[in-house]
Amino acid sequence: MKKKSLAIIMGALMAFSVVGCGSSEKPSETVEAAEVASSAEEAVVEASEEASETSTEEAEYSEVTIDNYNLTTTYSQKPEKVVCLSLNSAEIIAALGEADSVMAIQNGNNTVADLLPEYAEALKDVDIPESINTGMPPTLEAMLELAPDLVAMNGYYFYVPFFGTVEDYQNNNINLYVTEGSYVENCSIENTYNDILNLGKIFGKEAKAQELVDGMKQSFADVESKVKDAEKVDVMAFDSISEDGLYTIAGGVGLEEELLEMAGANNVFADVESDFSTVSIEEIVERNPQYIIIHEYTNAENDAQTKIDALKAMKELSDVDAVKNDNFIVVKMMQVTPGLQNVDFVESVADAIH
Numbered sequence: 001m002k003k004k005s006l007a008i009i010m011g012a013l014m015a016f017s018v019v020g021c022g023s024s025e026k027p028s029e030t031v032e033a034a035e036v037a038s039s040a041e042e043a044v045v046e047a048s049e050e051a052s053e054t055s056t057e058e059a060e061y062s063e064v065t066i067d068n069y070n071l072t073t074t075y076s077q078k079p080e081k082v083v084c085l086s087l088n089s090a091e092i093i094a095a096l097g098e099a100d101s102v103m104a105i106q107n108g109n110n111t112v113a114d115l116l117p118e119y120a121e122a123l124k125d126v127d128i129p130e131s132i133n134t135g136m137p138p139t140l141e142a143m144l145e146l147a148p149d150l151v152a153m154n155g156y157y158f159y160v161p162f163f164g165t166v167e168d169y170q171n172n173n174i175n176l177y178v179t180e181g182s183y184v185e186n187c188s189i190e191n192t193y194n195d196i197l198n199l200g201k202i203f204g205k206e207a208k209a210q211e212l213v214d215g216m217k218q219s220f221a222d223v224e225s226k227v228k229d230a231e232k233v234d235v236m237a238f239d240s241i242s243e244d245g246l247y248t249i250a251g252g253v254g255l256e257e258e259l260l261e262m263a264g265a266n267n268v269f270a271d272v273e274s275d276f277s278t279v280s281i282e283e284i285v286e287r288n289p290q291y292i293i294i295h296e297y298t299n300a301e302n303d304a305q306t307k308i309d310a311l312k313a314m315k316e317l318s319d320v321d322a323v324k325n326d327n328f329i330v331v332k333m334m335q336v337t338p339g340l341q342n343v344d345f346v347e348s349v350a351d352a353i354h
Helices: 002-021 027-060 087-095 117-123 140-146 154-159 166-170 188-200 207-228 255-262 280-286 303-313 340-354
Strands: 064-068 070-073 082-084 102-105 148-154 175-178 233-241 247-250 266-269 275-278 291-296 328-332
Touching: 027 102, 027 140, 064 175, 064 188, 070 175, 070 328, 082 087, 087 148, 087 188, 087 207, 087 328, 117 148, 166 175, 175 188, 188 255, 207 255, 207 340, 233 255, 233 280, 233 340, 247 255, 255 266, 255 340, 291 303, 291 340, 303 328, 328 340
Parallel strands: 082 102, 082 148, 148 175, 233 266, 233 291, 291 328
Antiparallel strands: 064 070, 233 247, 247 275
16 A cells, blocks of 8 residues: 555656656646646645555554453454454454455355355455365364464364364464354353454454444344244254254254344253254154244255255154244354354344244
């Protein structure tokens, strides 16, 4: 930006000098020269202001210390080479107006196309390297090859030995921001807010981060106001069928349970003390949900429909209200993990069941 501004200034000064060199112009030429000189002066002023604004932005970044994942990290400058191993983190960074800071993204269970339209557009040209999009957590070697200055990620990656340790990244001058909902026990929407506010501090966009959080709170309040007098509707949040024939569902602990309550839904497995657990087909029949929420993994072809077809094909489930009445609600998996689209989940569920 500064080099471009300097070039504009120099170009303008050169134009001004050329105009001022002659002394035998005709009157019309004198007027034309004056106009060129005026334009040159305006270009100098504009470029100077542009350079000043850039310098001010840089000067305005204040050192910030963030406590996250039992790490205390001090940032003396805004990250410029961010690798996002969480789409939700990429979306938040784009919403802060910092999409240009993102150098690479791992898609995970969803893809960049599943982001809110304005942020998908902002991130559409970001690299999706094969080295970190293998369907598995990336290796430490693949991450070091990218040489980021910040990795925004979920804590689950550290359970995989080949991803490396916190120390491996620190020793290579790579900062880490770990989504709170991926390591805080019994996480809530407050952890989503904390992620947004912390990333806002890291990028020097605290006011914008607060604006995003306030907007989410208002959206949730609007939905809760609409459904407060409505009778709660029995739902089951379904993720997948395991190899042993058990059904992975959302239990009564963690973020999704809180989001369901906001939407005026009653999770029929709220008594299961886990965020995700497996249940038998008999338990589903006994609980008889009126609606089944399908977690869609858009990185797999026809994932949602495949899951719906599998449920409808089970004879034992034919009398379950949700199956019998074809009451399925499809949500992107990223909407039930901490991020901006938690709002979309609550709104879509509330609209479907009330």
